[in-house]
Amino acid sequence: MSIDRNVSLAPAAGRLGILMPGMGAVASTFIAGVELIRKGLGEPIGSLTQLGTIRLGKRTENRTPKISELVPLAKLDDLVFGGWDIFEDNVYEAAVRARVLDAPLLEQVREPLSTIKPMSAVFDQNYVRRISGPNTKKGRNKRELADALRSDIRDFRQKHGCARLVMIWCGSTEVFGKPAPVHETLASFEKGLFENDPSISPSQIYAYASLQERVPFANGAPNLTTDVPALLELAKANEVAICGKDFKTGQTFMKTLIAPGFKARMLGVKGWFSTNILGNRDGEVLEDPGSFKTKEETKLSVLEQILQPELYPELYKDLYHAVRINYYPPRGDAKEGWDNIDITGWLGYPMQVKINFLCRDSILAAPLVLDLVLFMDLAQRAGMKGIQEWLSFYFKGPMTASGLYPEHDIFIQLMKLKNTLRWMRGEELITHLGLEYYD
Numbered sequence: 001m002s003i004d005r006n007v008s009l010a011p012a013a014g015r016l017g018i019l020m021p022g023m024g025a026v027a028s029t030f031i032a033g034v035e036l037i038r039k040g041l042g043e044p045i046g047s048l049t050q051l052g053t054i055r056l057g058k059r060t061e062n063r064t065p066k067i068s069e070l071v072p073l074a075k076l077d078d079l080v081f082g083g084w085d086i087f088e089d090n091v092y093e094a095a096v097r098a099r100v101l102d103a104p105l106l107e108q109v110r111e112p113l114s115t116i117k118p119m120s121a122v123f124d125q126n127y128v129r130r131i132s133g134p135n136t137k138k139g140r141n142k143r144e145l146a147d148a149l150r151s152d153i154r155d156f157r158q159k160h161g162c163a164r165l166v167m168i169w170c171g172s173t174e175v176f177g178k179p180a181p182v183h184e185t186l187a188s189f190e191k192g193l194f195e196n197d198p199s200i201s202p203s204q205i206y207a208y209a210s211l212q213e214r215v216p217f218a219n220g221a222p223n224l225t226t227d228v229p230a231l232l233e234l235a236k237a238n239e240v241a242i243c244g245k246d247f248k249t250g251q252t253f254m255k256t257l258i259a260p261g262f263k264a265r266m267l268g269v270k271g272w273f274s275t276n277i278l279g280n281r282d283g284e285v286l287e288d289p290g291s292f293k294t295k296e297e298t299k300l301s302v303l304e305q306i307l308q309p310e311l312y313p314e315l316y317k318d319l320y321h322a323v324r325i326n327y328y329p330p331r332g333d334a335k336e337g338w339d340n341i342d343i344t345g346w347l348g349y350p351m352q353v354k355i356n357f358l359c360r361d362s363i364l365a366a367p368l369v370l371d372l373v374l375f376m377d378l379a380q381r382a383g384m385k386g387i388q389e390w391l392s393f394y395f396k397g398p399m400t401a402s403g404l405y406p407e408h409d410i411f412i413q414l415m416k417l418k419n420t421l422r423w424m425r426g427e428e429l430i431t432h433l434g435l436e437y438y439d
């Protein structure tokens with residue numbers, strides 16, 4: 001039984017341009033995947049927007065459409081891709097270099113991928129220390145760089161006849177940074193752009209350009225980026241959707257599956273030691289302690305927030321949690337993660353759980369990129385502005401309103417996401433109470 005729609009949704013008509021600062025392993029695997037799926041040469045496994053269903057109304061109504069039937073999402077055929085990178089490789093070359101997809105498979109989409117060439121990047125070696133490349137912009141100050149990105153965005157929109165755009169950061173992880181005075185207000189940020197304030201990172205210049213062009217912005221890395229008052233102010237003022245941070249794949253994805261289970265059963269956790277080896281460029285960048293610190297923050301915060309030691313001191317107060325990432329070139333994108341978890345049961349008896357996840361980083365990340373761009377475009381068409389907390393499902397470090405702790409439990413995140421879609425369409429929210437079935 002449907003009630004009045006809560007928001008009026010503009011249709012998903014016309015082309016949707018996807019702009020990616022950073023066209024490395026994740027971006028190229030995502031683009032190649034969409035091209036292959038369009039040709040019927042692959043399945044969009046891992047993507048909620050393509051495969052997920054949503055229950056509507058009572059369980060007795062048997063209404064379970066696909067998510068894409070409930071809300072109007074852009075079609076894969078309507079997506080066009082572009083972006084920026086410090087390297088000049090086109091997306092085909094970037095995909096070959098990333099070694100995620102097999103050569104014969106990539107060969108079948110060589111032509112469309114070869115035509116996508118990265119625009120010159122806004123880059124600062126102080127923020128990503130382990131790499132450098134030739135394809136960068138020059139400007140007298142950061143304001144000029146922001147203006148150059150804004151004209152790239154406008155040119156792309158025009159050249160490809162895009163009705164709408166979404167930007168998603170798929171660039172390297174920048175060094176750890178805390179909000180500085182320049183991030184306090186939009187006015188101080190804009191002054192800082194003119195004055196080349198060193199606390200303004202390249203990802204913030206992209207985000208600023210995106211928000212000024214009223215293009216929704218999602219952050220796939222753990223960088224501070226839009227998590228500062230100045231850019232939140234701009235997102236609100238220009239009525240643009242933002243979300244982040246750090247795609248939830250691999251080991252942290254596993255953590256957010258398992259930790260809520262221990263807590264649900266009131267099992268204690270004394271220690272959680274996580275270690276990884278990976279050999280892609282991301283791994284190389286994360287060898288730098290500055291970039292690793294940024295990653296470590298989002299990875300570590302998850303357990304504390306799920307287990308809530310302040311509410312359950314007898315179970316979690318002494319939890320020792322460590323995360324290590326080691327760069328190990330032979331593995332390429334095929335990451336291996338080990339978790340040793342020391343748990344306690346009845347009367348404090350110790351037990352251990354070991355997880356050995358042999359995953360493929362970009363294979364896990366690509367469907368998240370697809371879902372995020374489609375949902376961010378939806379949010380924008382629904383008139384939703386500022387932080388999109390309902391997309392926490394996709395992130396290790398979900399952005400929230402200030403003073404609000406983030407929700408990390410993936411099943412609560414999924415419920416929130418689906419309830420937001422129901423709410424958009426005026427469908428009843430599902431609480432799982434279900435007493436009416438037993439009247």
Ligand SMILES: NC(=O)c1ccc[n+]([C@@H]2O[C@H](COP(=O)([O-])OP(=O)(O)OC[C@H]3O[C@@H](n4cnc5c(N)ncnc54)[C@H](O)[C@@H]3O)[C@@H](O)[C@H]2O)c1
Nearest residue numbers: 022024025026085121171172173221247249281282361365
């Ligand atoms: N499962 C995953 O793969 C996963 C999960 C969570 C987060 N991430 C994050 O996503 C990002 C991309 O991962 P990846 O494996 O594709 O890494 P990658 O190293 O293959 O690609 C990143 C690209 O960004 C480019 N770059 C760096 N700074 C730039 C700038 N200022 N402007 C434009 N381009 C810039 C680099 O040249 C590189 O080509 C990383 O920050 C990573 O930590 C990935």
